[in-house]
Amino acid sequence: LKNFIMRKVKTEQAIAVFLAFTAFAAGCYQFAVAAKNTISLTKRKVWVNRHLDAISRGADAAYGEEFKDFISFLRSEIPDDATVVLLRTTDLTPYRSKWFMQYFLFPRKITLCEKGDVESCVVMRKGPGVYFVDAGGFNPTAQTIEGLTALHFNESLRIFNPEP
Amino acid sequence: MSPSLNVLTTLLIDILLLMALFALGLLIVRTIFRRSDWLALLNLSMGIGAGVLTWVLFIVSWAGIVLNLQSLIGVYSALIVVFLYLSKRSGKKTSNGHSDNDTVEHSSISSMLLVNTTRTVWVLVISLIISSVLLSWGLSYHSWDGIAIWAVKGYGIASEGSIFGAINWGMVGLTFPLNIPLQVAIFRIVDGDVLPGSKLLFPAYFVFLLVGCYRFWLKRRLNILLAALGVLLISSTPLLFTHASIGYTNLPLTFYLISGLLWLIEGLDEEALNKVALGGLLLALAVWTRPEGLVLWVAIVIGVTLGMYVVGRRFSLITYILLPCLVIAVPWFLLMNQHYTPLDEYEASWRAIRGIARGEIYWEALYRILRHLGGQVFRFRDYGFLLAISTLLFCAGFKLKRVCTDLVRTILLISTVMMGLAVVGILYVFAYPPFGIHEVITRLGSDFNRVFMPPALSFTSLAFITFSDFIKRS
Numbered sequence: 001l002k003n004f005i006m007r008k009v010k011t012e013q014a015i016a017v018f019l020a021f022t023a024f025a026a027g028c029y030q031f032a033v034a035a036k037n038t039i040s041l042t043k044r045k046v047w048v049n050r051h052l053d054a055i056s057r058g059a060d061a062a063y064g065e066e067f068k069d070f071i072s073f074l075r076s077e078i079p080d081d082a083t084v085v086l087l088r089t090t091d092l093t094p095y096r097s098k099w100f101m102q103y104f105l106f107p108r109k110i111t112l113c114e115k116g117d118v119e120s121c122v123v124m125r126k127g128p129g130v131y132f133v134d135a136g137g138f139n140p141t142a143q144t145i146e147g148l149t150a151l152h153f154n155e156s157l158r159i160f161n162p163e164p
Numbered sequence: 165m166s167p168s169l170n171v172l173t174t175l176l177i178d179i180l181l182l183m184a185l186f187a188l189g190l191l192i193v194r195t196i197f198r199r200s201d202w203l204a205l206l207n208l209s210m211g212i213g214a215g216v217l218t219w220v221l222f223i224v225s226w227a228g229i230v231l232n233l234q235s236l237i238g239v240y241s242a243l244i245v246v247f248l249y250l251s252k253r254s255g256k257k258t259s260n261g262h263s264d265n266d267t268v269e270h271s272s273i274s275s276m277l278l279v280n281t282t283r284t285v286w287v288l289v290i291s292l293i294i295s296s297v298l299l300s301w302g303l304s305y306h307s308w309d310g311i312a313i314w315a316v317k318g319y320g321i322a323s324e325g326s327i328f329g330a331i332n333w334g335m336v337g338l339t340f341p342l343n344i345p346l347q348v349a350i351f352r353i354v355d356g357d358v359l360p361g362s363k364l365l366f367p368a369y370f371v372f373l374l375v376g377c378y379r380f381w382l383k384r385r386l387n388i389l390l391a392a393l394g395v396l397l398i399s400s401t402p403l404l405f406t407h408a409s410i411g412y413t414n415l416p417l418t419f420y421l422i423s424g425l426l427w428l429i430e431g432l433d434e435e436a437l438n439k440v441a442l443g444g445l446l447l448a449l450a451v452w453t454r455p456e457g458l459v460l461w462v463a464i465v466i467g468v469t470l471g472m473y474v475v476g477r478r479f480s481l482i483t484y485i486l487l488p489c490l491v492i493a494v495p496w497f498l499l500m501n502q503h504y505t506p507l508d509e510y511e512a513s514w515r516a517i518r519g520i521a522r523g524e525i526y527w528e529a530l531y532r533i534l535r536h537l538g539g540q541v542f543r544f545r546d547y548g549f550l551l552a553i554s555t556l557l558f559c560a561g562f563k564l565k566r567v568c569t570d571l572v573r574t575i576l577l578i579s580t581v582m583m584g585l586a587v588v589g590i591l592y593v594f595a596y597p598p599f600g601i602h603e604v605i606t607r608l609g610s611d612f613n614r615v616f617m618p619p620a621l622s623f624t625s626l627a628f629i630t631f632s633d634f635i636k637r638s
C-alpha cells in the first residue's frame with residue numbers, strides 16, 4: 001500500500017491539495033465568525049431599531065440606548081436654526097466632540113465652551129436661539145443661568161433653553 | 165404617504181442613484197477600453213463614475229456654481245453626453261476588435277466535487293455581501309470617522325451648496341480629499357440621505373474590489389475554484405468585512421489602489437495603452453479619496469518603474485500614469501493649500517524628514533512597527549487568516565527566477581513591498597518629537613491595520629497566482 005501511495009501521490013501534489021484545503025477551511029472559519037457577529041448585531045441593533053430613523057439607529061449603534069434617546073430629545077427640543085453649545089464638563093466622548101454632535105444634531109450649529117471656564121462661557125454666549133447641553137458636572141450659580149430654563153432628560157443629562 | 169412606502173420610495177431612488185453612477189462609469193470605461201468584458205465593467209464602472217463625477221462637481225463648485233439638484237443633474241447630463249459622444253467615436257476606431265471576454269480563460273473543472281465546492285464558496289461570498297449591505301444600512305453612520313468626517317462633511321456640502329461647506333462641517337477642514345464626502349452629498353441633495361442611502365456606497369466598493377481581484381486571477385488563468393477561494397478569504401477577513409459597513413474610507417481607497425495596480429499591470433503586460441490609462445485613472449482617484457493615497461500612489465509608481473527595470477522592459481507609458489494624477493490632484497492640492505488646516509500627520513512628516521536628514525533614526529519605533537506587522541500574520545482579530553494563508557501560498561509557489569523574469573509577478577511583488585514600506589513610513593514619522601514612541605504605539609492600535617489594507621490585498625493577489633504556478637508545476 002505504501003509503495004502504491006508513494007507512486008501515485010507526489011509530495012508536491014499533496015502539499016498543493018493540503019494548502020488549498022487549508023485556504024478553504026480558513027475561509028469557512030472566517031465566514032463563521034463574520035456570520036456570528038452579523039447575527040448578533042442584526043438582533044441587537046438592526047432588527048429592534050428597524051422602525052427608527054437613520055440618526056437614531058446610528059446613535060444607538062455608536063453609544064447605546066441612552067445616547068440614542070438623548071439625541072432624540074435634543075432634536076425634538078432644539079430648533080433646526082439654533083446654536084448648540086457643548087459645555088464639555090464631562091469626560092464622555094460624544095458630549096465633548098463638536099464634529100460628532102454636528103452629525104447627530106445636523107443642521108444645528110455646534111460650538112464648544114473652553115475647558116475650565118464654563119460659567120463665563122455660558123454668561124457670554126447666552127441669548128436668543130442659543131441652547132446649552134450639560135452632560136453632567138455643571139453646577140451653575142443662579143446668576144449664570146438667569147434667562148435660561150433647565151430641561152432635564154434624566155439626572156445627569158439636561159439642556160438649558162433660552163427663555164422665550 | 166405611509167412611512168414604509170416612504171422608505172421603499174427612498175430605497176428605490178438610492179438604487180437608481182447607484183445605477184446612475186454605474187452608468188456614467190460604464191460610459192467612461194467603454195470610452196477608454198472599448199472591448200471590456202462584463203467583469204471589467206462590474207469592477208470599474210461605479211468607482212470610476214462616482215470618482216469622475218465628484219471631481220467635476222468639485223471644479224464646478226470651486227468655480228462658484230451652487231451645488232443643488234439642478235446643477236447636479238446638469239453636470240451629470242453633460243458628462244453623459246460627452247462620454248456618449250467619445251464612446252461612439254472610440255467605437256468607430258475599434259469596431260473590428262473582438263471582446264476581451266475571449267481572453268478570459270476559465271480552467272475546466274471536470275470533477276463534480278470541485279463544481280459543488282465552487283458553488284458553496286460563492287454562496288458563502290454572496291451571504292457575506294448581503295450581510296454587509298444589511299449591516300451598513302441597518303447601523304447607519306455609527307463609527308467615529310464615518311460620522312465626524314465623511315458623512316457630516318457631505319451633509320455640510322449639500323446644506324451650504326458648496327465644497328467650502330466642508331471647512332465648517334466635520335473634522336480637518338478641507339485637508340482630506342472630497343471624493344467620498346461629495347458622493348455622500350449627492351445622496352443628501354437627491355433624497356435627503358434618510359435611509360441613509362450613502363451607506364450603500366461602502367458595501368458597493370467592497371463588491372467591486374472583490375470582482376477586481378477575481379477578474380485579475382481569472383486573467384492569470386487561475387482555476388475558478390482557487391479564484392473563488394481567494395474571494396472568500398478576502399471577503400470574510402474580519403477587518404475588510406467590518407469596513408464594508410462602518411463608513412470609513414480605507415476600503416474605497418483600497419478599491420482604487422488595488423484595481424488601479426492590477427489594471428496597470430495587465431496593461432503593461434499586454435502593452436495595452438487603454439488598460440494602462442484605466443489603471444492610471446484609478447490610481448489618481450485614490451489620491452482624490454484619502455490623504456495617504458498620494459503616498460501609496462508614489463509607492464506604486466516606484467514599484468512599477470523598478471519592476472519594469474528588473475524584467476528589462478522599457479517603460480514608455482509613464483505619461484498615462486502621471487497625467488491623470490496631475491489633472492486630478494493638482495487642483496485639489498491648490499485648493500487645500502489655500503485652506504490648510506494644520507494636521508499632526510503633516511507636521512510629523514516634516515519633522516521626520518528634517519530628523520532623518522540630521523541622521524536621527526528611532527530604532528525602537530521601527531522595531532515596534534515591524535513587530536506589530538509580523539504579529540498580524542498570527543493574530544486573528546483584524547486580518548484573520550488572510551496574511552498567514554497568503555504567506556503559505558506565496559512560499560509554496562515562490563521561484564526567484566520566475567519573479568525576476570515575469571512582469572506581473574515582479575511588479576506585484578515590488579509594489580507590495582513599496583506600499584508596505586510606505587505604510588511603515590506613515591506611522592514611523594510619529595516617532596520624532598514632539599510626538600514620540602507613545603504616539604507610534606497609540607496609532608499602531610488605532611490606525612495601522614486599516615492603512616495596511618492595500619499592501620495586504622496586493623500581497624494576497626500575488627500569493628494566489630504564485631500558488632497557481634505551484635499547482636501547475638505539481
